[in-house]
Amino acid sequence: MEEFNYGYFKKSADYIQSKIGYKVDLALILGSCLGSLAEEIENPIVIDYKDIPNFLISTVESHAGKLIIGDLHGKKVVCMSGRFHYYEGYDFEQLVIPIRVFKLLGVETVILTNAAGAVNTSFKPEDIMIINDHIKLMGASPLRGPNLEEFGPRFNDMSKVYDRNLIFIAKKSAEKISLDIKEGVYYFCPGPQFETPAEIRAIRILGGDAVGMSTVTEAITASHCGIKVLGLSLITNMAAGILDQAITADEVDETATKSAMRFKELLREVLKEID
Ligand code: HPA
Numbered sequence: 001m002e003e004f005n006y007g008y009f010k011k012s013a014d015y016i017q018s019k020i021g022y023k024v025d026l027a028l029i030l031g032s033c034l035g036s037l038a039e040e041i042e043n044p045i046v047i048d049y050k051d052i053p054n055f056l057i058s059t060v061e062s063h064a065g066k067l068i069i070g071d072l073h074g075k076k077v078v079c080m081s082g083r084f085h086y087y088e089g090y091d092f093e094q095l096v097i098p099i100r101v102f103k104l105l106g107v108e109t110v111i112l113t114n115a116a117g118a119v120n121t122s123f124k125p126e127d128i129m130i131i132n133d134h135i136k137l138m139g140a141s142p143l144r145g146p147n148l149e150e151f152g153p154r155f156n157d158m159s160k161v162y163d164r165n166l167i168f169i170a171k172k173s174a175e176k177i178s179l180d181i182k183e184g185v186y187y188f189c190p191g192p193q194f195e196t197p198a199e200i201r202a203i204r205i206l207g208g209d210a211v212g213m214s215t216v217t218e219a220i221t222a223s224h225c226g227i228k229v230l231g232l233s234l235i236t237n238m239a240a241g242i243l244d245q246a247i248t249a250d251e252v253d254e255t256a257t258k259s260a261m262r263f264k265e266l267l268r269e270v271l272k273e274i275d
Contacts, residue, residue, distance in 0.1 A: 003146075004093060004094075004096065004097075004145070004148075005148070006148055006150050006151075008054055009054070009097065009100040009101050009103075009104055010104060011053050011054050012052050012053055012054045012055050012097070012101045012104075013101045013104035013105055015051075015052055015053050016047060016052060016067065016069070016078075016101065016105060017105060019045055019047060019069075020045055020069050022076055023076065023105065023106035024069065024076045024077065024078045024102070024105040024106050024107050025075045025076045025077065025106070025107065025108060025109070026072075026075050026076070026077045026078075026107060026108070026109045026110070026111070026271075026274065027077065027078050027079070027080070027098075027099075027102040027107045027109070027110040027111070027227075028072075028077055028078070028079040028080070028110070028111045028113070028267075029079075029080045029083050029098070029110065029111070029112050029113065029218060030079065030080060030081050030082070030083070030113055031083065031113045031114035031115050031214060031215075031234070031256070034113050034115070034234065034256060034260055034263060035081040035082065036257075036260050036264075037079070037113075037260065037263065037264050037267060038066075038068045038079045038081045040072060040264065040268075041068050041069075041070040041071065041072050041077065041079060042070055042071040042072070043070045043071050044068050044069065044070040045068070045069045045070060046066050046067070046068050046069075047066065047067045047069070048065065048066055049065045049066065049067065049082070050065070052067070052101075054097070055097060055098075055101070056084045056090060056094060056097055056098075058082035058083070058084065059088045059089075065081070065082045066081050066082065067079065067080060067081075068081055072271060073268060073271040073272050074271070074272070075271060075274070078102060078105060078107065080098060083098070083214060083218070084097075084098065085191070085192075085213055085214055086140075086190050086191075086213070086217070087190060087191040087192035087213055091140075092140040092141060092142045092144065092217060093142060093144060093145055095142050095217035095218070095221070096142045096143070096217070096221040098218070099218050099221040099222050099225065099227065100151060100221060100225060102227070103151065103225045103226075103227060107227060108227060108228060109163075109166070109227065109228045109229075109230070109274060110218070110222050110227050110228070110229055110230070111230045111231075111232065111267070111270070112131075112214075112215045112218050112219060112222075112229060112230070112231045112232070113231075113232045113233075113234065113263070113267075114186075114212050114214045114215045114231075114232075114233050114234070115212065115233070115234050115236045115252050115255075115256045116129070116186065116210040116211060116212035116233040116234065116235055116236065117194070117195075117200075117210065117211045117212065117235070117236065117237050117238065117239035117240070117247065118209075118210055118235045118237070118238050118239055118242070119187065119200055119203050119204050119208045119209055119210055119211050119239045120182075120184055120204075120209040120210070121238075121242060123182055123184075123209065123210070123235050123238075124235065124238075125235055125236055125237055125238070125255050126234075126235065126255060126258065126259045126262070127180075127181075127182050127234075127235040128174070128179065128181050128182065128232060128233070128234055128235070128259075128262070128263065128266060129181070129182040129183060129184050129186075129209065129210050129232070129233040129235060130162075130167055130170045130171065130181060130182070130183045130184075130230075130231070130232060131162055131184070131185070131186045131210075131215070131219075131231030131232065131233060132162055132167060132183050132184065132185065133161070133162060133185050133186075134161070134162075134185060134186045134187070134188060134215070134216050134219060134231075135185060135186075135187045135188065135203075135206060135207065135208055136188040136216045136220075137206075138188070138190060141220065142217040142220050142221050143156060143220060143221070143224055151224060151225040152224035152225050152226065153224075156220075156223060156224045157223075158220070158223060161219050161220070161222075161223045161229055162219070162229055162230070162231055163228040163229055163230060165228075166228060166229070166230035166270075166274070167183070167230070169230075169270055169273045169274060170230060170232065170266070170270055171183075172273065173266055173269030173270045173272075173273060174266060174269075176269050177265050177266060177269060179262065179265075179266060181266075182209075182235075184208075184209025184210060185207050185208050185209050185210075186208070186209070186210050186211075186212060186215060186216070186231060186233055187203045187206070187208030187209075187210065187211045187212075188211075188212065188213070188214075188215070188216040189203075189211055189212070189213060190213060191213035192213070194240055194247045195211060195239060195240045196240055196241070197240050197241020198241075199240070200239040200240045200241050200242070201241065203239075210233045210235060210239075211239050212233065215231055215233075219231060230270070232263070232266070232267075234255075234256055234259055234263055235255075236251065236252040236253075236255040236256050236259075237251050237252055237255065
């Protein structure tokens with residue numbers, strides 16, 4: 001496998017930097033069907049993933065596969081419209097790439113968004129959940145392999161991955177727009193299959209409130225290199241076995257598309273509050 005040394009990430013970052021010429025404050029990673037949020041970015045510079053040296057390409061239909069860099073509510077942002085997942089065939093070690101490249105562009109905060117299934121039965125589709133912690137009990141880690149000290153320590157503390165101040169800001173922002181926001185633990189399942197009802201019952205016992213197939217590799221990588229993380233899950237469906245019906249990708253996409261406005265409103269408020 002390719003060795004991911006510091007120069008590997010620098011090559012991607014240098015290419016992006018040569019197209020923009022300024023430091024980026026904040027990264028926004030958009031989950032399934034939340035890509036329309038990128039339309040609000042002003043003075044956009046759009047770069048296809050496939051044009052960035054050493055980057056990855058998006059293989060999922062509902063993910064666009066572009067970086068959009070520009071101004072959003074007073075911040076210089078880099079937005080990933082379309083992210084990379086383990087289920088696409090990427091190794092955990094490859095999934096560090098976007099966040100490390102963003103670190104080299106100067107990013108200090110990342111907002112991770114995703115679509116997720118509700119494990120907590122008090123949640124319902126179209127709810128938004130602030131992620132206050134995650135569970136990833138799979139053995140693999142994006143930080144496996146030689147440690148790059150330029151990014152962070154070999155053994156990374158994970159006790160406060162999701163920034164307390166950003167959680168506070170998200171709650172305040174929700175209040176401002178009269179949104180009854182939820183808070184809970186995101187449980188990572190690798191997919192691409194949805195879970196079984198027995199898995200969901202187990203996840204509930206273990207403390208998961210929502211389940212999804214993304215976000216944690218990015219959160220771990222960000223935590224390692226000192227980027228502050230805000231995680232927001234859009235609940236698109238009740239997780240397997242809660243209702244007597246199948247879960248489909250269409251249901252997930254439909255709910256995400258329907259709720260995108262509300263999500264945008266929340267993000268707008270959050271961005272205004274972040275300094
Ligand atoms: N499980 C896993 N990932 C998901 C789900 C789900 O129920 N809904 C949206 N993403």
